[in-house]
Amino acid sequence: MIKLDMVTKVYPDGTEAVKNVSFEIGQGELCVLLGPSGCGKTTTMKMINRLIPITGGTIYIDGVDTAKMDENALRRDIGYAIQQIGLFPNMTVGRNIETVPELKGWPENKRRQRGEELLKLMGMDSGEFIGKYPRELSGGQSQRVGVARALGGDPPILLMDEPFGAIDPITRVRLQDEFLKIQQTLKKTIIFVTHDIYEAIKLGDRIALMKEGELVQYDTPADLLYNPKNEFVENFVGADRALKGLQLIRVKDVVKASPPTVKSGEKTEIVRERMERAGINWLAVVNGDGNFLGGVGKADLGKGDSVGDVMSPSAETATANTVLNEVFSLMLSHGLDNLPIVDKDNRLQGVISFDTIRKALVELTQRGKTG
Amino acid sequence: MRHYVILISLLVLLLGLTVWITSLDWIKEGVYRPFAWGDIANCTKAHLEMVVIAELIAIAIGVPLGILVTRPVFRKLTTPIIGGANVGQSIPSLAVIAIMAPILGFGLQSAIVALVIYGLLPVLRNSYTGISNIDPAIVEAARGMGMSRRQIARKIELPLALPVIMTGIRVSTVITVGTAELAVLVGGAGLGRITLAGVYTMQPLTILQGAAPTAALAIILGFILARVEGGMTSRGLKVKAEMA
Numbered sequence: 001m002i003k004l005d006m007v008t009k010v011y012p013d014g015t016e017a018v019k020n021v022s023f024e025i026g027q028g029e030l031c032v033l034l035g036p037s038g039c040g041k042t043t044t045m046k047m048i049n050r051l052i053p054i055t056g057g058t059i060y061i062d063g064v065d066t067a068k069m070d071e072n073a074l075r076r077d078i079g080y081a082i083q084q085i086g087l088f089p090n091m092t093v094g095r096n097i098e099t100v101p102e103l104k105g106w107p108e109n110k111r112r113q114r115g116e117e118l119l120k121l122m123g124m125d126s127g128e129f130i131g132k133y134p135r136e137l138s139g140g141q142s143q144r145v146g147v148a149r150a151l152g153g154d155p156p157i158l159l160m161d162e163p164f165g166a167i168d169p170i171t172r173v174r175l176q177d178e179f180l181k182i183q184q185t186l187k188k189t190i191i192f193v194t195h196d197i198y199e200a201i202k203l204g205d206r207i208a209l210m211k212e213g214e215l216v217q218y219d220t221p222a223d224l225l226y227n228p229k230n231e232f233v234e235n236f237v238g239a240d241r242a243l244k245g246l247q248l249i250r251v252k253d254v255v256k257a258s259p260p261t262v263k264s265g266e267k268t269e270i271v272r273e274r275m276e277r278a279g280i281n282w283l284a285v286v287n288g289d290g291n292f293l294g295g296v297g298k299a300d301l302g303k304g305d306s307v308g309d310v311m312s313p314s315a316e317t318a319t320a321n322t323v324l325n326e327v328f329s330l331m332l333s334h335g336l337d338n339l340p341i342v343d344k345d346n347r348l349q350g351v352i353s354f355d356t357i358r359k360a361l362v363e364l365t366q367r368g369k370t371g
Numbered sequence: 372m373r374h375y376v377i378l379i380s381l382l383v384l385l386l387g388l389t390v391w392i393t394s395l396d397w398i399k400e401g402v403y404r405p406f407a408w409g410d411i412a413n414c415t416k417a418h419l420e421m422v423v424i425a426e427l428i429a430i431a432i433g434v435p436l437g438i439l440v441t442r443p444v445f446r447k448l449t450t451p452i453i454g455g456a457n458v459g460q461s462i463p464s465l466a467v468i469a470i471m472a473p474i475l476g477f478g479l480q481s482a483i484v485a486l487v488i489y490g491l492l493p494v495l496r497n498s499y500t501g502i503s504n505i506d507p508a509i510v511e512a513a514r515g516m517g518m519s520r521r522q523i524a525r526k527i528e529l530p531l532a533l534p535v536i537m538t539g540i541r542v543s544t545v546i547t548v549g550t551a552e553l554a555v556l557v558g559g560a561g562l563g564r565i566t567l568a569g570v571y572t573m574q575p576l577t578i579l580q581g582a583a584p585t586a587a588l589a590i591i592l593g594f595i596l597a598r599v600e601g602g603m604t605s606r607g608l609k610v611k612a613e614m615a
Contacts, residue, residue, distance in 0.1 A: 072518070075517035076516065080515030080516055082515070086510075087509075088527055089509070089608055099516050100516050103516070103522075133607035135610050146512075
């Protein structure tokens with residue numbers, strides 16, 4: 001889809017911002033350009049839509065040398081979202097989003113429809129926001145509109161330069177999650193620039209780690225974490241790389257079997273026997289419909305006759321889509337040995353334990369080492 | 372609101388003064404012969420004409436020049452042109468007008484050229500500032516989306532700079548109304564003729580008879596241009612930020 005071949009940027013004063021960078025990005029992939037500031041990641045990205053002229057090498061899109069294309073036509077087919085957003089303050093939200101469709105000469109009703117569609121995709125009420133001006137929006141709303149505008153002309157490629165960088169941490173996490181969900185349906189080819197390793201691991205299909213204008217390692221997040229090419233990569237991913245790797249695994253990847261459960265009405269005596277026979281210390285409690293109610297530990301069984309009397313109702317649950325670092329953090333902060341997995345109707349799907357997390361991590365680490 | 376009250380009171384005062392002086396019975400007073408209504412009307416008309424002509428020329432030169440020096444190709448000219456205009460403004464207006472007479476001769480042309488030179492700076496400087504103060508991220512986003520230079524100028528830069536440019540034109544106009552008082556020294560016309568007559572004959576009331584309508588004219592033109600400025604400003608630039 002996109003191929004960089006020995007791409008180089010030398011400024012007139014002799015500064016080499018990017019040196020012989022070559023890599024390929026597959027269709028529908030999200031490639032993160034990662035590295036410390038001044039490593040050339042933004043320069044590399046801007047050479048793709050020719051905002052910065054290339055001084056050496058070639059960039060191909062679908063096999064065509066971009067240097068031979070009309071630069072404005074090229075840019076209209078590449079969505080562009082930046083940290084400072086750059087919404088046009090003299091235009092309404094709707095007209096901002098319709099910028100590229102207008103440049104492409106789409107008929108007005110199609111443009112309008114596109115604007116409404118994209119606002120909805122971003123989780124914004126189009127009736128409320130389409131006529132607003134950028135100065136009436138909050139930071140998070142502006143950033144959503146910025147992404148919507150980048151998607152305006154339905155480009156196959158998207159360039160994003162730290163689009164969530166200037167937003168408060170809570171909104172940022174929410175925008176990242178929303179963005180991942182949107183990308184799952186849109187399947188755009190995305191180049192995403194960031195200096196945040198967590199963001200890179202969370203979003204990237206592949207990560208291109210750069211240092212002083214050179215490409216150090218181009219790999220999947222797991223390989224970058226567990227199979228670092230050299231000391232720089234190792235230091236950049238950090239000593240807690242094992243923990244960072246938990247972000248790569250979701251509950252559904254590791255919890256398969258449905259767990260043994262007890263009904264709240266069962267007698268504690270019988271449950272104790274079952275626990276001893278199976279050699280377990282904890283069981284999830286459900287009602288007749290399979291809805292999760294709480295957990296019961298072996299030590300609590302003596303305190304009453306029925307399970308319902310002695311169980312501890314638990315508010316903390318995860319879903320099949322929760323990433324393991326969130327699960328791990330929940331378990332640590334609430335002192336839980338087991339975390340129940342429920343679906344959206346609170347029906348018990350499984351239970352995850354520390355041991356499951358440990359095993360998953362060992363597997364991931366080894367896959368990195370052998371791969 | 373308070374701003375309007377002050378402006379309107381001032382205007383009433385100035386116009387009242389003019390009416391009062393003009394309608395004084397000079398034979399009865401015995402010492403003073405005021406200019407007649409016809410003289411004031413003619414001088415005001417001539418004054419306005421000079422200001423409008425000079426201002427139109429200043430806009431025709433200042434706006435394009437100010438915008439031009441923001442373009443990358445002409446970056447090198449920015450400092451000499453903006454700096455030169457600044458120096459021009461720092462020369463006293465009387466000197467600028469006085470210099471014109473020996474060069475261009477006595478007459479309206481000298482007066483207008485001097486007024487153009489003097490009124491150019493606010494127009495030029497605000498055109499330059501209006502464009503160059505636009506957040507670079509906005510222009511970068513526009514380029515990144517595939518807008519041509521011309522489209523960026525027309526759809527983004529001009530609408531965003533327009534309020535600032537209009538302010539420059541308003542300031543320049545108000546200044547020019549005042550400076551035009553001096554045009555009479557090099558053979559121009561205008562209300563300066565009345566003021567100067569008052570100075571020569573040492574009649575304070577005659578001086579006021581020329582000065583008061585001049586000040587009123589500046590206030591009226593300033594007010595009209597402020598309204599035009601408001602009307603030309605995009606609604607998106609006027610909305611209040613309601614931070615969530």
